[in-house]
Amino acid sequence: MRNSFKKVYLLISVLMVVMLAACSEDETNATSEKSGGPVSAKIGVISYMTGPGAAYGEAITNGFNLALDEINEKGDVKIELIIEDSAGKQDQALTVAQKLMSSDDIVALLGPTLSTEMNVVGPEADINGIPIMGTSTTAAGIPQIGEYVFRNSIPESLAIPAALEKAVNKYGAKKVAILYGNDDLFTQSGFDTMKAEAENMGLEILTIETFQKGQSDYNAQLTKIKDLQPDLILASALYNEGAVIMDQARKMGIDLPFVGGNGFNSPQVIEIAGEASEGLIVATPWFGEKDDPKVQDFVKKYETEYGHKPDQFAAQAYDALYIMAEGLKNAGVADRDALRDALAEIKDLDGILGKFSFDEDGDVIMEPTVLIIKDGAFQQFE
């Protein structure tokens, strides 16, 4: 009896010691050399790599790694990435940001993946004076957190109006119905933009319906929408719920076009909903079929490397690292403040997403592409 306690106790103490040791393992690595030649710098990446949203984090880190190899090969700047997982939780994102920020040779942060995480990490980075750039944070108000906070992901406030405007012009819509998920930051923020934009354009909003994450039956909401006979349905949903909504709508005989936000924009929609997905209109920074050698080159490289087609998260991450590299090159030194100033100056940088500039807040200025699902594929919507 006593022996077994002894063993258990020993085990616990050993485990604790190992853990404490592991907690403070790093920081012995070499510091960046500053002797002439190209600027070499370390950039911390906070990504969502374990948990339900790990697919986003994986695409993002793949995008970074692909860009990293190219940039280092080119040799204008030497970048080293230190990638850490946040598990999609705010507290872990904050802890790991502290870890990265407290190491003096890290000059900038990329990520975190979710807007909720950015709301926590952004202010801390701003206070510590380290530039931070979100590659997938699309909620309103992110770059306004502080002058060290940037993003290169198109916010809903840019994407949705573009899609809505084209759709309204094409179909001559006057009455719309809105459907949105109200328990998610992403879809909620998309809805706010939709409503504001619809009011702005003088459209009549017939009804506003809500649903929750993981819901499987949307018949109640769709029946109501059908009875009101709108010209267009605006749906702020993530693709997994959105695809099911479209499927049920088509089965019910609603043949109207849907306008969605950024989260609705995924090839998965076609896979899940099949023919029912025809007529979904979204605006996106990323269009993989674009007739641009740069884009095609990226798609090909990504496919050979990772075995599947890149999505917009990979593309945004890829461009983000190029923006950082450009900033470092212009700054000339691996210094946090110099890098911030250089980033703010970036104008019309050619990337795979298009011409990219920051506005005075550190938000994106860019023309999104509007796409529609037709004949089982995303196509440019004219």
Place this chain on the structure above:
Amino acid sequence: MLGDIINPYHLQIISFILINIILGISIYITLSSGQLSLGNAGFMGIGAYTSALLTINFDLPIFLGIILGAVVAGVFGILIGIPALRLSGVYLAIATLGFGEVIRVIFVNWESITQGSIGLSGIPHLGRELFKTFKLTGFDPDMLGLKNNQFIYLLVVLILLLVNILLVWFFIRQNKSRVGRAFAAIKMDEKAAESMGINITYYKVLSFTQGAILAGFAGALYAHVMAYISPADFAYHRAIDILIFSIFGGSELIWGAIFGATFMTILPEALRFISDYRYMIYGVILIAMMAFRPQGIIDVSLLKWFKKKLKLKRGGSLGIGTKKYN
């Protein structure tokens, strides 16, 4: 000097550990009277939102906000506790879990005040606000050889540590008092306790409310340490996490909750070096734990054995009799 030792990363982890310890104690207290409550995430949310909204909208000092957050959570604890404690065991667990979800859904839907799932940002930060007051008195962290953010997080950790010591001290005292004995008696056998003249409704509501107050208190601290909260923070995952702190560490003793919260907070950070696999290890440890030591790591006999060991060692080396240490 001091500036070289103190790393904001470690301070951040420690401050989360300290908050989680309060949460661990909150569920330990309800468990100590034999109630399994899963509503603590809801109470935590009430505390967090109360304090955050009061400090944002009415410029209340943070300390007052945190105390009010705990009080409001406590009021809800009494209101929920009186009807809910007619239930017991699994039924109580499900009812309280339901309560937690109701609270979360209210935060999501009460958009005019809580801003729905967008969450509340711009909550005054405990450390940063204190830092401002220190600045006004002419104090500069440079005098201690510290950077601003080191100083801010050091302040947070020190305050949390103080709060933790007071709480642990209070609950250890309570356990040895009439109230603690009553809790233990109810846990062992409700009927027997009642026949001994213990007012079980009173004590059950008391322990439930104490748990609610503590959870609300921890929630309010959480809000002012994160400076941003959203309803998703207080979903049932959180309730389960809190339960694990106490069950893993051992639910018989307060030390179990403290150990569980510490271990479970450090674990994901310490396993960072194996990146993708860390949550697998986390799961394996939980399963192994439940299989080999279902009563939790720390239980009464382990503590006794440990005390005896300590006694023997000291008694042996100093040549002092063992009686003194009893």
